Amino acid sequence: MDKPAMDKTTIDNQTVDNKIVEVLARRAGLDKALAQFPDDVAAAVAQAAGAVQKIKVPADPRAEPWPPMRAGDGL
Amino acid sequence: MSDLHWMSAAAAAKAIAARDLSPVELMAALLARIEQLDPKLNTFIRLDGEAAMAAARTAEAEVAAGRLRGPLHGVPVGIKDIIDVAGLPTTCHSKILQDNIATSDAVCVSKLRGAGAIVLGKLSTHEFAIGGPSHDLPWPPARNPWNTDHHPGGSSSGSGSGVAAGLFPMALGSDTGGSVRNPASCCGIVGLKPTYGLVSRRGVFPLSFTLDHVGPMTRTVADNALMLKVLAGHDPADPGSAAPPRGGYAEGLERSMLGLRVGFVRHFHEVDQPADPEVTAALEHVARTLQLEGAEVRDIHLPTLGEFAAVNRVILQSEAWAIHGPWLRERPGDYGQLARRRLMGGAFFAAGDYVQAQRRRLEMIAAVEEALRDVDVLLCASSMDPACRIDIPADIERTYPRQARTPFNVTGHPALAMMAGVSASGLPLSVQFVGRNFAEATLFQVARGWERAAGTDKKHPAIV
Secondary structure (H helix, E strand, C coil): CCCCHHHEEEECCEEEEHHHHHHHHHHCCCHHHHHHCHHHHHHHHHHHHHHHHCCCCCCCCCCCCCCCCCCCCCC | CCCHHHCCHHHHHHHHHCCCCCHHHHHHHHHHHHHHHHHHHCCEEEECHHHHHHHHHHHHHHHHCCCCCCCCCCCEEEEECCECCCCCECCCCCHHHCCCECCCCCHHHHHHHHCCCEEEEEECCCECCCECCCCCCCCCCCCCCCCCCECCCCCCHHHHHHHHHCCCCEEEEEECCCCCHHHHHHHCCEEEECCCCCECCCCECCCCCCCCEEEEEECCHHHHHHHHHHHECCCCCCCCCCCCCCCCCCCCCCCCCCCCEEEECHHHHHHHCCCCHHHHHHHHHHHHHHHHCCCEEEECCCCCHHHHHHHHHHHHHHHHHHHHHHHHHHCHHHCCHHHHHHHHHHHHCCHHHHHHHHHHHHHHHHHHHHHHHHCCEEEECCECCCCCECCCHHHHHHHCCCECCCHHHHHCCCEEEEEEEECCCCCEEEEEEEECCCCHHHHHHHHHHHHHHHCHHHCCCCCC
16 A cells, blocks of 8 residues: 655655655764754655666676776875 | 956956056955945955955065066956865855864965965855855855846856956866856856866865866956966876876967867757757857858767766765765754755765766766767857846756756866857856867867857956
8 A cells, every 4th residue: 555645755756755764864874864854854865866767877797987996006 | 447357367467467557456456346246246255355465565566576476477366165275264155164264275276376366265155066056054145247136156156256247357166067167157257177187176175076176267268278277287195186298278279260170969958958049049159150160060979968967966976975974964954955955865875876877987988088089079058048046946946957067077078168148138148168188278279269259258247
């Protein structure tokens, strides 16, 4: 059964479950923000989820990131 | 001399060196203009007028003694308030750093001073170069001199507003997702995001280590090239610094565009984010003008703006979270709402999301490199709309992401935004040119060709 709409937040076409927002926020140590600015925390979660979905993951498993993973002078 | 406030940095430096203009006279004229206009524009967070006037007197004495420090001797400059100036606060326009006093100059400031420039003060920014325009911070947001009811762009808001209003001929900005080029676009000036690593970021408060750039903001292309020549160079203490090839930036400014190949990225503003019709018409006018000047213009395709923006967001917010996490956990109420929302996003990406974004980034760099094998310069939109009103949050929210600047933070290529015309409502329209890595000279050549043909350097806001 769907949860009531009040348990979810929709921002930028992303709907997030407020229970999940709470778990993620506490794991990130954002308890104060969650208590004082719950809408801002939910918006941040929704926007992050939206961005991740728009990235095309490289098909080639050997595709490296930028900047390259290289040792510096300190090693 | 009349209208000293519209004098270019190059013209001022030349007149000062020739003893036709006193640095004190120039400084006095600009301080008077600041006193008159800054209450309407909120350009400064901290004006350092007394120190600037003292430095102008020293510069005058040096000229009299036949000593010139460098190519910017006696020319005033404004500094975005995320960049350290010794003895002045670096607040990042935030309550979080309200009492943070810099103990030394950032490398870019030190280089400008070494060339003879005089620091006027610290300029408004979006909070931590990401959250703005905000009305819930210790200082008000800067306003657009073309119409003070409108946003001047950001995050280097005070830099764009002050240069356009004639408060100073040049300023420093920073650009992580377009923050030099957005105010340049909104305020009708010239803003350059140089090649990643060309200008040292040491002494600049970071937003995103692999996306941050420092760039010059001026009213003319020649001034931008002059500033870049002073700023560019390797800094072993900046891990992202590059060892750029030697060469000047201004030598080819007046060269013909005959034979230059320009790639027009039309899908950015026609398909990905359909632009305001006036912006579209202005971009077509720029392309036609470059053709008339002898350039060959052809269409180029790159990945979509939506995907560039997503890659930029994941990387930017992840890296910013590494910086702001401790403060966001302990003092979330000391941020303005916009910065708080944007910076907290980084808490909700997995490590794998960040790595995937960086892997996709390399493919995007390759796509732009491939395009720039066939052409010398890319032409595309900067902003899809003229500056919106500053007091309507919904308008800010709607227009802020409608831009084509983030792609070149992701790829690191040099990108310059400047005026493309003026809208029917009297606000600047903009265009962006993008070059090969470390080929800023070619970028300046094309930008100057457009400026020469259109006279964009002669167009100023009607503000008194």
